[in-house]
Amino acid sequence: MEKTTNPLFEYCLRLGDTSLILSQRLGEWCGHGPILEEDIALTNIALDFVGQATAFLKYAAQVEGKGRTEDDLSFLRDAREFRNLLIAEQPNGDYGQTIMRQFLVSTFLYYFYGELKSSKDSMFAALAEKSLKEVTYHLRHSSSWVIRLGDGTEESYKRMKSAIDELWLFTGDMFDMDEVDKTLITQGIAVDLNKVKASWDKKVKEVFTEATLAIPENVFMVKGSHEGKHTEYLGHLLAEMQVLPRSFPGAQW
């Protein structure tokens, strides 16, 4: 799928799709959490992301101006048209892997929204401010678990370490900038991801140190979310997420 020619639409999709896909992943934990309280915590976070996805995709639809709705964008696009970060679609794995994925993404979103708050696009600025409150809690939740599990038992340490090995190669994708970013940065709308990267590095290092976990070095980074080049997992996720609207077009409830 070619990139669309509207950078603002592309940018909305990146933000909305990352929230949407991550919410679907977290929702998979519903009824399966390791303890009741965490089951509720993860689905709470999933619901926060549903809210963010709805807002950004609604804006995307409005910017596109072709009469599509946020539901059309969520349920009637194929994998190649999705612009979510690759890390968001990675499988839940065990609880440690879910928490590690959440920590890496929440840290990113925390600093990202912190910057987007000052966007010249007033819709972005408002959505960033609202989302930042939610993400601040997500970061608190996930970082406290990374520390507990990393600096926990031999078994929990081992699992957190392997979670890092599974996920680290997708972290480069978060900071990848292309002409969409550059165009919007010159207009004061988008966020300079180099700035976010510096804060992200610092925070991850700080939490990993407390968790007795090491930052991997010289890892090959897989990128491609901007072009809709996804890992094998997104198609399966979409099949499950989209089955109802695709089987019963126009279904309402």
Place this chain on the structure above:
Amino acid sequence: MSDTQWPLWEVFTQKRQGAPHEHAGSVHAPDKEMALQNARDVYSRRNEAISLWVVPSEAIVASTPEEVGSFFDPANDKAYRHPNFYKTPGVTLD
């Protein structure tokens, strides 16, 4: 979901400024930070609270059903303990 064997904490929520903290329920958690976090997730996700307290359940001393008689009965038959014999403006007593 198996019993985690984590200690139990009692959760108190305050609904608005100036209102008392009221018992909302309980959560399991390994320590106080996590207890507060779990309490937030379980008991204040629909705007039910502006403030939360968590207290280790074992710190609560409770009266037992056997003590009901000796604890509470003495108040029942002494009407003079209740302010029933004078009128308070604007207050209706049963």
